[in-house]
Ligand SMILES: [Zn+2]
C-alpha cells in the first residue's frame with residue numbers, strides 16, 4: 001500500500017494511520033483524526049479495503065475537522081458519565097456543535113447533577129480508555145442496543161438508508177456511531193458542562209422532550225480558562241445590556257426587529273455618518289437619497305421579485321402593489337437613468353444612506369446585530385469595464401483604511417454564484433474571475449464561499465475581528481453585470497454613441513449602521529474613543545455655589561463642538577465620579593472652590609488626574625479627535 005501525505009509518498013504495510021505516522025516519525029500528540037481519500041478516519045481504525053495510493057490528511061484542534069472529532073468524542077464521554085451515574089437514563093444523540101458539544105438524554109437532570117456528571121467525566125478522562133471501533137451487522141446491533149429505544153430507532157433508519165452500522169466502545173460504554181473519534185479519552189484535558197436545555201427527540205414537538213446537556217472541552221487546560229474568560233467578557237460587553245446602561249437605544253415588543261434610537265445613540269450614529277461623508281466626499285463619491293417604497297414592476301425588473309421576495313415587505317397605494325425596499329440598487333439605477341450619461345463622468349460613485357427593510361424570522365433577531373430595518377451605507381459605482389478592477393481595488397483600500405480607524409483586523413471571503421441567480425454563466429465567469437484577480441493582486445488572504453454570492457453578482461465580503469477574537473461580516477463589494485442589462489443602462493463612449501453598457505459595483509463599508517454600532521459597543525466594551533463618545537466630558541459640582549462656574553466652562557466646551565454634560569445632584573463627589581465612570585465618559589472635571597478656567601483637574605477614564613487650563617484641555621482633545629481622520633488621510 002502507498003500513502004501520500006504532505007506532498008510525499010510512502011510505502012506502508014502496517015495496520016493503522018497511527019502506526020504509519022509513528023513508523024515514519026510523523027507522529028505528534030496534537031494529531032486528532034485522519035482523512036483518507038476524503039473520508040474521515042480514526043487514527044486507530046484498521047486500513048482495510050484500500051488499493052492503490054491513499055491520500056492522507058491529518059487534523060489537529062486548530063482545524064475545524066479536528067475540533068469536531070474532539071468535541072464529538074467528548075459527547076461520548078458525557079454519555080458514559082451519565083450512564084455510570086444514572087444507569088436507567090436512555091441515550092439519544094450527541095453531536096459536536098460550532099462551540100463544543102451536546103448529548104440528549106431521556107432522563108430529568110438538575111443543575112446539581114451537572115456538577116456530578118462533570119466530575120464523572122473527569123474520571124473517564126483520567127482512566128484514558130481506548131476508543132475502539134466495531135463494525136456491526138443489523139442483528140448484532142439490535143441485540144447490542146436492545147435497552148436503548150432511541151438507538152433502536154436510529155438502527156432502523158440507518159439500515160433502511162443502506163448505511164453500514166458501527167459502534168464505538170470505550171471501557172464499559174458502547175455507543176452506536178459512524179465516528180470518527182479520538183484514540184482515547186485521555187486526549188481531553190479540560191471539560192466543562194455549560195447548561196441544560198429541553199429538546200424534542202428529532203426536533204419534533206410531537207415527540208418526547210429530552211434533556212440536552214451542553215458542554216465544551218479542550219486539549220489544554222489554559223484553553224478552557226481563556227474560553228471561560230471570553231464568555232464572561234462577552235456577557236459584560238453585550239451590546240443590549242450596554243445599550244440600555246448607556247441610554248443608546250431600546251427594543252420593544254411593539255416593533256420586533258426595529259430599533260428605537262435614543263438621543264445618545266443617534267449622536268453616535270450621526271458621528272459615524274459624518275465621518276463616512278467626509279471620507280467618501282474626499283474620495284469622489286456623490287450622495288443621493290431614494291424612496292423606501294417603490295412599485296412592484298420595478299422589483300420585477302430588478303429580479304428581486306423572483307429571487308428575493310421572501311425577504312421583502314409589501315404594501316398597497318391606491319390599490320397598486322408596492323414593496324418596501326430591501327436594497328437600494330433600483331433606486332440608484334433610476335437616478336442614473338434620469339439623464340444621459342457619458343464615459344467622461346465615470347467612475348460615477350453614488351452613495352446613499354438607505355433605510356432598507358428585510359424580513360428576518362423572529363427567532364434569529366438579536367439586538368442590533370440582526371434586525372428587520374437598518375441603514376445601509378450603500379454606494380453604487382457605475383464605470384467602464386476597463387475601470388472595474390481599479391475601482392474595486394479602491395473600494396477594498398477604502399474599507400481597509402476605515403477599519404484601521406476602529407482597530408479592526410479583518411479577512412476577506414469571495415462568494416461565488418448561488419443556485420438562485422440571474423444572468424448567464426459567461427457573465428458570472430467574468431465577474432468571479434475579476435474579483436479573484438483583485439484579491440490576488442492586492443495580496444489579500446482570502447477564502448472562497450461557493451454559492452454565497454448575491455443573486456445578481458459575486459462579492460468580496462469583509463469579516464472583521466473584534467477585541468474578543470469574534471468575527472463579524474460587515475463590508476461587501478459586489479460586481480454586477482446583470483442589473484445594467486436588466487435596466488438597459490447605457491452611456492456615451494469615446495465613439496460618441498450610446499451603444500455602451502456600464503458595469504455596476506455595489507458596496508458598503510459599515511454594512512448596516514445598526515449592526516456596526518452593535519459591534520462597536522461590544523468591541524470597545526462601551527468605552528468609546530473620544531471622537532465617537534456621545535458624552536465626552538462630564539462636569540461635576542462640589543457644591544451648589546459651583547454650578548454657575550461649571551456651566552460656563554461646559555458652555556465653552558459645547559461652543560467648540562465638544563459634547564459635555566453636567567451632574568449637579570446633591571450627592572457626594574465620590575458618588576458622582578463613580579456615576580460618571582459608569583457612563584464611560586472620557587473626561588471628568590470636578591469643579592470646586594479652587595478650580596477655574598486657568599486651572600482644571602482633568603480626570604481620564606483610567607482615574608489619572610492632570611492639571612491644565614481649559615485652553616490646554618481643548619487643544620488636547622482636538623488632537624485626540626484628529627487621529628481617526630489622519631488614518632484615512634483627512635484633516636478632521
Ligand atoms: Zn460518536
Ligand SMILES: [Zn+2]
Pocket residue numbers: 327328329380506507
Ligand atoms: Zn446595490
